[in-house]
Amino acid sequence: MGNTHTSYWEVVEPFWETVDIYGSPERFIGTFSRVPRKVGHLIAAHWCQSEVCNGGFHQFFCNSTGVLAPEALEGFRAIGMLEWAALLEKAMSTFGRSYPRNREARCSLLPQAATGQRREQWDPFCGLDSKFYLDQRPTWKRAADAYAEQGDA
Numbered sequence: 001m002g003n004t005h006t007s008y009w010e011v012v013e014p015f016w017e018t019v020d021i022y023g024s025p026e027r028f029i030g031t032f033s034r035v036p037r038k039v040g041h042l043i044a045a046h047w048c049q050s051e052v053c054n055g056g057f058h059q060f061f062c063n064s065t066g067v068l069a070p071e072a073l074e075g076f077r078a079i080g081m082l083e084w085a086a087l088l089e090k091a092m093s094t095f096g097r098s099y100p101r102n103r104e105a106r107c108s109l110l111p112q113a114a115t116g117q118r119r120e121q122w123d124p125f126c127g128l129d130s131k132f133y134l135d136q137r138p139t140w141k142r143a144a145d146a147y148a149e150q151g152d153a
Contacts, residue, residue, distance in 0.1 A: 006040050010143035015039045021047065021064045025101035028067045038078075042144060045067045047077030048088060049140050052132050056127035057091040062107045070099055079147040081140070087128050094124055 010153055019040075020031040032040055047068060051060035069092055077086035092099055100106045111122045122128050 005026035005145060007150045008046070008141070008148040009147040011039055012042045012046060019043055019068075021067055028033065028101070032068070032071060038147070038150075039109055041072060041075035041078040042077075042148065044071035045079055045081070045084075045140075045144065048076070049084070052129065056123065056129040057088075057132070058110060058123050061091070061110060062103070064103060066103060066106050067101050070101075079143050081143050084132060084140075087132050090120055091128050 015035045018031055018035055020027050032044075047065045048060055051065045053062060061069070069088065073088050074086055074091065076082070076088060095106065095109055100109065111124065111137065113119070113122050123129075
């Protein structure tokens with residue numbers, strides 16, 4: 001039996017290398033602006049869910065991927081994953097009113113693990129991570145695929 005629906009990855013893959021998350025925030029914004037809106041939503045949300053599911057919000061923010069948190073927030077909302085959007089928005093509020101796109105600035109504002117400390121003792125995102133994990137990847141893939149199938153945006 002053939003697979004007739006569109007996978008979100010089919011929409012993202014042709015543009016995957018266009019978006020530069022490893023350079024400066026300005027470079028990211030410039031490259032991100034070159035992809036169609038729907039693709040941008042999917043790329044940003046993909047990066048966020050992938051990083052958070054791998055190592056939590058702390059990892060997402062301290063890695064290069066954190067540059068696209070505002071776009072991931074918009075992406076989750078567009079895709080209809082409002083619970084994840086709310087969790088990301090709450091996590092981003094840790095940084096204050098103005099989200100720092102610069103990686104060093106973000107990391108300098110976050111506590112780091114100290115020897116002998118459990119993650120719950122130093123990571124301000126543990127509770128949010130647990131809630132994010134409850135939905136997990138099957139929900140993400142279904143929502144992202146459904147969004148990818150919704151005609152051009």
